[in-house]
Amino acid sequence: MSDLAILSGAGALPVTLANAYPEAVRVVFHGVDHAMQAPLAQHRFEKLSVLFEDLKQRGVTRVVLAGAMSRPALDPTQLDPFMMRLAPRLMAAMQGGDDAILRLIITVFEEQGFAVVGAHDLLPEITVLDGVIAGPDPSDAQLADAGRATDILLALSPLDVGQGAVVSAGLCLGIETLQGTDALLRFVADTPEHLRRAKGGVLVKAPKRGQDLRVDMPAIGPETVRNAAAAGLDGIVVSSGKVVLLDRADTLKALNETGLFLLGQVL
Known part of the structure; x- marks a missing residue:
């Protein structure tokens, strides 16, 4: 089992990463297009605490975000306590551009003890x-x-x-x-x-x-x-x-x- 998880959006890059790191955990999200093949770990943005717990139980210490991923339409009725606490920070970030949201995502994963790595760090040749x-x-x-x-x-x-x-x-x-x-x-x-x-x-x-x-x-x-x-x-x-x-x-x-x-x- 790998210590790496690929958080997949749409496009070819997540698949390229999965082919290069076949033991990595392949995470896909509800409502987000992807081309990843099984085995998949399926999660919802509204329940990030479940994602974090799943990754930790699998021994994941590094995550890579790859592929196109539009801003998710969150279902307020599905928000877990973690996302409820995160909501003010998320709403503030969404008032800015994509960079503000992505910086928040990195910060949240790092606060949970995960190292966020780039696809180019894993595959410099791309x-x-x-x-x-x-x-x-x-x-x-x-x-x-x-x-x-x-x-x-x-x-x-x-x-x-x-x-x-x-x-x-x-x-x-x-x-x-x-x-x-x-x-x-x-x-x-x-x-x-x-x-x-x-x-x-x-x-x-x-x-x-x-x-x-x-x-x-x-x-x-x-x-x-x-x-x-x-x-x-x-x-x-x-x-x-x-x-x-x-x-x-x-x-x-x-x-x-x-x-x-x-x-x-x-x-």
């Missing part, structure tokens, strides 16, 4: 490395667009808005918000041509300044690449070592098929 990963070398103009997108993300970091921005010929065509990167790219794809100075553009993905990468590391995957291509972009620039590359083989295949470049940089 992050994008420095340099051109696929496609042609970006031009000076494309690098300038990436630099402007990076400046925009850094300026917005204190506001806890998003982890992605698109710039084309110096114009910001969109910023990632609560709806996510795919929604951002669909928005860019719908931008009328007369509002764009030129064809092309660059998507930049990077963590917010001071973001805790253990629970909310930015990620890109094959759908990101295909949606970027559909939006008429030339490539994607990410913060090297701080962005997860999901479904690596499929993502590289999508990059080769679309001709987009993927560049890792220290941002």
Whole structure:
């Protein structure tokens, strides 16, 4: 039995972790989509004390949160005493952005004696490395667009808005918000041509300044690449070592098929 528990949301990352750590406890939550296979430990957010007790009885000392997980719709009638005591802190955190909620989650697990580790700590190879990963070398103009997108993300970091921005010929065509990167790219794809100075553009993905990468590391995957291509972009620039590359083989295949470049940089 492993001392590790994978707290699963949707997507491929929890499955990748489970394949790499087959003895880990696989935790899924009521109302949260997931692709994990049995054996599963099923729990409710409203009854965290039951989750904590279960993990401790299984000998778990480390937890990793992986996969997309939207804010849960809590059922007040199901709240256990622990969640009732936590409610004021949770309500205060929910008035902020995702970072505030995630910081509270980390704090709560640490208060219960668990170490919160990042998926990249367990699988260092899943992050994008420095340099051109696929496609042609970006031009000076494309690098300038990436630099402007990076400046925009850094300026917005204190506001806890998003982890992605698109710039084309110096114009910001969109910023990632609560709806996510795919929604951002669909928005860019719908931008009328007369509002764009030129064809092309660059998507930049990077963590917010001071973001805790253990629970909310930015990620890109094959759908990101295909949606970027559909939006008429030339490539994607990410913060090297701080962005997860999901479904690596499929993502590289999508990059080769679309001709987009993927560049890792220290941002």
